[in-house]
Amino acid sequence: MAKTDIGPPDYKTMLPPVISRNYGKWLYHEILKPGVLMHIAESGEALYTVRAGSPRLISTDHIREICDLAEKYCDGYLRFTSRHNIEFLLDDKNKVDPLIAELTSLNYPVGGTGHAISNIVHTQGWVHCHTPATDASGPVKALMDEIYDYFVTMKLPNHVRIALACCLNMCGAVHCSDIAILGIHRTVPKTDNTRVPNVCEIPSTVASCPTGAIRGDMKAKTVTVNDEKCMYCGNCYTVCPAMPIADPDNDGISIWVGGKVSNARSAPKFSKLAIPFLPNNPPRWPEVVEAVKNIIEVYASHARKHERVGEWIERVGWERFFTLTGIPFTDKHIDDYDMATETFRTSTQFKWG
Amino acid sequence: MAKSKTPLLDELEKGKWPSFVKDIKQAAQKSPMAEDLLQQLELSYKDKIGHWKHGGIVGVKGYGSGVIGRYSDRPDLFPNVQAFHTLRVNHPTGWFYKTDALRKLCDVWDKHGSGLTNMHGSTGDAILLGTKTEHLQPCFDDLSAAGFDLGGSGSALRTPSACVGPGRCEWACIDSLDVCYNLTMEFQDKIHRPMFPYKFKIKVSACPNDCVASIARSDFSIIGTWKGKILINPAEVTIYAGSDLDIQKEVCDLCPTKCMEWDGKTLKIHDGDCNRCMHCINLMPKALRPGKEKGATILVGGKAPIVQGALLSWVVVPFMKLEPPYAELKDLIERIQDWWDENGKSRERLGELIKRVGMRVFLKAVGLPAVPQMVKAPRSNPYVFFWPEEIQKEVK
Numbered sequence: 002m003a004k005t006d007i008g009p010p011d012y013k014t015m016l017p018p019v020i021s022r023n024y025g026k027w028l029y030h031e032i033l034k035p036g037v038l039m040h041i042a043e044s045g046e047a048l049y050t051v052r053a054g055s056p057r058l059i060s061t062d063h064i065r066e067i068c069d070l071a072e073k074y075c076d077g078y079l080r081f082t083s084r085h086n087i088e089f090l091l092d093d094k095n096k097v098d099p100l101i102a103e104l105t106s107l108n109y110p111v112g113g114t115g116h117a118i119s120n121i122v123h124t125q126g127w128v129h130c131h132t133p134a135t136d137a138s139g140p141v142k143a144l145m146d147e148i149y150d151y152f153v154t155m156k157l158p159n160h161v162r163i164a165l166a167c168c169l170n171m172c173g174a175v176h177c178s179d180i181a182i183l184g185i186h187r188t189v190p191k192t193d194n195t196r197v198p199n200v201c202e203i204p205s206t207v208a209s210c211p212t213g214a215i216r217g218d219m220k221a222k223t224v225t226v227n228d229e230k231c232m233y234c235g236n237c238y239t240v241c242p243a244m245p246i247a248d249p250d251n252d253g254i255s256i257w258v259g260g261k262v263s264n265a266r267s268a269p270k271f272s273k274l275a276i277p278f279l280p281n282n283p284p285r286w287p288e289v290v291e292a293v294k295n296i297i298e299v300y301a302s303h304a305r306k307h308e309r310v311g312e313w314i315e316r317v318g319w320e321r322f323f324t325l326t327g328i329p330f331t332d333k334h335i336d337d338y339d340m341a342t343e344t345f346r347t348s349t350q351f352k353w354g
Numbered sequence: 355m356a357k358s359k360t361p362l363l364d365e366l367e368k369g370k371w372p373s374f375v376k377d378i379k380q381a382a383q384k385s386p387m388a389e390d391l392l393q394q395l396e397l398s399y400k401d402k403i404g405h406w407k408h409g410g411i412v413g414v415k416g417y418g419s420g421v422i423g424r425y426s427d428r429p430d431l432f433p434n435v436q437a438f439h440t441l442r443v444n445h446p447t448g449w450f451y452k453t454d455a456l457r458k459l460c461d462v463w464d465k466h467g468s469g470l471t472n473m474h475g476s477t478g479d480a481i482l483l484g485t486k487t488e489h490l491q492p493c494f495d496d497l498s499a500a501g502f503d504l505g506g507s508g509s510a511l512r513t514p515s516a517c518v519g520p521g522r523c524e525w526a527c528i529d530s531l532d533v534c535y536n537l538t539m540e541f542q543d544k545i546h547r548p549m550f551p552y553k554f555k556i557k558v559s560a561c562p563n564d565c566v567a568s569i570a571r572s573d574f575s576i577i578g579t580w581k582g583k584i585l586i587n588p589a590e591v592t593i594y595a596g597s598d599l600d601i602q603k604e605v606c607d608l609c610p611t612k613c614m615e616w617d618g619k620t621l622k623i624h625d626g627d628c629n630r631c632m633h634c635i636n637l638m639p640k641a642l643r644p645g646k647e648k649g650a651t652i653l654v655g656g657k658a659p660i661v662q663g664a665l666l667s668w669v670v671v672p673f674m675k676l677e678p679p680y681a682e683l684k685d686l687i688e689r690i691q692d693w694w695d696e697n698g699k700s701r702e703r704l705g706e707l708i709k710r711v712g713m714r715v716f717l718k719a720v721g722l723p724a725v726p727q728m729v730k731a732p733r734s735n736p737y738v739f740f741w742p743e744e745i746q747k748e749v750k
């Protein structure tokens with residue numbers, strides 16, 4: 002019988018000796034070049050971090066290749082970042098360039114530091130989830146191919162965080178990203194009245210709907226959806242397989258901009274709607290790639306140094322954002338959903354008194 | 355040469371960014387499950403819809419979470435992914451690994467699953483992507499023997515995560531790794547056995563840069579901060595002044611509280627006005643450091659949009675010292691969870707519950723005093739409620 006509740010391995014056993022020795026005693030850091038950080042400790046010791054991109058969905062053999070590299074260059078110590086990057090942790094400066102050379106020869110992008118576009122946080126999409134309105138890995142790959150140069154350089158006004166979630170459940174919590182790519186359904190689930198009685202339990206189906214849009218029809222042993230209340234979340238399909246929400250022609254992608262998480266300068270903020278709908282066009286989603294590239298380019302050429310996308314837009318004004326990017330403003334951009342709690346302090350910015 | 359069975363996905367092998375399609379194909383060499391995943395995904399690319407469905411709770415003995423059940427809606431075409439469940443494996447805090455541990459994980463997964471992973475999922479866990487129902491328990495047994503455990507899913511405490519903090523960052527005001535690991539170990543039961551109204555997430559960032567996005571992605575956000583003066587090293591300021599950094603324009607002018615003064619020689623900060631946004635420290639790491647009295651700001655309520663719109667976490671404890679064994683912190687988490695557990699409706703996140711009943715009720719229930727740091731501004735509507743004991747009783 003396997004032991005339960007042992008918890009994850011103790012991170013202290015995973016730290017490279019240079020980190021164990023200087024834990025909590027770091028003095029400053031420098032970005033030596035794109036993808037390379039140098040942290041200097043009070044002891045004078047240095048830690049070199051080499052950051053490389055990954056597609057997130059990786060095979061065990063790919064992980065073993067990463068292990069080989071870590072063993073060859075940094076005694077087997079590495080970490081992953083919350084944005085799915087791989088970081089090699091070195092204590093020997095002389096090994097940095099040979100590592101980068103080998104990474105480059107194996108087609109790993111090295112970068113994602115400083116004023117760059119780091120890896121795109123994303124979710125499962127068609128690879129593993131049951132309610133996606135679009136794929137996740139595919140649009141990410143197509144977009145990263147096109148903006149690759151911004152990953153391996155640091156030439157933007159500030160860093161640009163991009164995230165993708167494949168439905169409005171937003172597992173990737175994309176709602177505070179500089180640019181968020183969000184899959185949306187636009188049509189109500191298609192209830193198959195002949196199958197509902199056999200495969201679905203009516204009370205739990207009714208209860209699954211967050212907006213109360215589903216009514217049980219006990220006589221016909223099926224359910225009806227109030228189209229006006231449905232906001233296309235797909236929860237009902239989770240409980241009732243006879244209510245598929247996917248719609249190949251009407252599912253697609255929306256683009257949101259100007260969110261941030263860090264408290265630097267301005268408070269954290271939500272991303273706001275820029276483009277309500279773009280079609281799903283696999284395998285390379287050209288409309289989505291073009292739209293995101295356009296926003297990045299306009300930001301790159303108009304924002305002041307250190308301005309995040311949202312800070313730039315707030316300085317110039319949203320009306321100018323739409324003019325500069327050429328994105329049409331529509332009635333969809335005007336909020337008509339309930340949003341309150343505006344007076345809560347959603348930041349760590351306050352005075353002690 | 356035989357025509358490719360995956361012409362659409364093949365397109366995604368082109369281009370400079372590493373391709374997930376190559377990884378799926380690599381795994382497919384060894385695993386029929388990965389091969390069928392590839393073929394089903396190609397069909398999704400053709401049909402422009404997903405081909406997975408929900409159905410049937412699966413898991414491992416003794417746990418109610420850690421496994422996401424998944425079934426193909428075309429088992430006729432793709433029998434090897436008829437069931438394709440994922441395991442969420444709790445990552446070592448900070449996502450630090452020694453390769454021997456990673457290799458063990460790979461060996462277990464090659465033995466029991468598709469050979470495909472997410473390093474890492476957006477929950478923070480290492481995701482072992484796809485296996486059959488009968489492999490779940492043996493896979494868990496081998497994971498456990500290799501020193502790994504499952505993370506949270508469903509209406510449970512989710513795997514807590516932390517920024518790299520003192521492991522590598524000079525700005526860490528708290529030991530984010532230790533806090534996270536300590537809470538993870540303390541709350542194993544809450545992670546593995548869902549018993550809450552809904553999910554509950556804890557994330558720890560060691561300074562207001564908030565590199566794990568705890569303010570946006572957790573119900574209980576712990577963010578390092580400090581009291582007192584930002585430490586200034588004048589010699590380093592002088593060196594920055596001689597570099598291509600324009601201290602006036604790039605640092606002082608962008609300070610949100612305009613509390614910095616620079617006369618070309620000396621940098622002055624009026625710390626009483628500083629809101630600790632980190633901007634100046636970010637730009638001049640050698641010259642400026644967070645103040646000496648360190649601790650954390652605790653914020654609650656953050657969540658993604660479902661059901662009532664997205665919320666960012668808001669302040670409930672402006673400053674808490676965080677030192678092992680973190681008794682005050684754990685006590686607060688327990689009080690908050692108990693109150694939520696008792697009062698929350700099914701699938702109501704903490705933030706939504708507070709929104710429904712009001713901060714006044716929340717604060718009283720968990721025993722926290724109201725302080726001005728909690729709000730951007732006092733209320734402007736006049737619909738003020740008082741407690742019964744605050745009302746003058748009728749004098750008979």
Ligand code: HEM
Binds near residue numbers: 239
């Ligand atoms: C009201 C109806 C339901 C809703 C809203 C719902 C929602 C969810 C959600 C949000 C998750 C994701 C958990 C996560 O984020 O990790 C999930 C997972 C799951 N659900 Fe459901 N679900 C419902 C009913 C059901 C039913 C009826 C079954 C099975 C018969 C089921 C089986 C599962 C399984 C196996 C998982 C993955 C394991 C887990 O995360 O615990 N669900 N469900």
Ligand code: HEM
Binds near residue numbers: 124131170424472476
């Ligand atoms: C009704 C609402 C929701 C439903 C039905 C739902 C359902 C699911 C399901 C089924 C998965 C597993 C995907 C897979 O591996 O197949 C998942 C993953 C996940 N969910 Fe949700 N979810 C909901 C809301 C949320 C919310 C509000 C959040 C965050 C605040 C969230 C965060 C996550 C994360 C981080 C993952 C892992 C994603 C990844 O790494 O790919 N979910 N969810």
Ligand code: HEM
Binds near residue numbers: 178179264265518636
């Ligand atoms: C040496 C280490 C690091 C340094 C110097 C650093 C620096 C910074 C700075 C200066 C910001 C605020 C940027 C701004 O808004 O002006 C920031 C934000 C952030 N960092 Fe880091 N960081 C470090 C490590 C990390 C790591 C390891 C991760 C994750 C893997 C990370 C993820 C983030 C995220 C997600 C944000 C918030 C982005 C947002 O506002 O949306 N950082 N970091």
Ligand code: HEM
Binds near residue numbers: 735736737
């Ligand atoms: C419970 C809440 C409120 C009560 C009991 C209340 C009561 C009153 C009363 C008695 C008057 C004077 C009417 C008159 O002399 O003809 C008045 C005027 C007014 N109230 Fe309110 N009020 C309330 C809330 C508000 C709010 C929330 C607003 C605006 C946001 C507002 C805006 C005004 C304005 C603009 C006037 C006209 C002032 C003027 O003509 O000089 N009131 N209110």
Ligand code: SF4
Binds near residue numbers: 125126167169170
């Ligand atoms: S965002 Fe939606 S479709 Fe994507 S993994 Fe989460 S629940 Fe599934």
Ligand code: SF4
Binds near residue numbers: 213215230231237
């Ligand atoms: S898709 Fe969501 S909102 Fe629409 S009926 Fe189903 S559960 Fe309700």
Ligand code: SF4
Binds near residue numbers: 517518523524566
């Ligand atoms: S949150 Fe602060 S302390 Fe933690 S890694 Fe980011 S910058 Fe460093």
Ligand code: SF4
Binds near residue numbers: 608627633
């Ligand atoms: S931390 Fe922010 S508010 Fe404080 S002095 Fe620096 S720039 Fe100004």
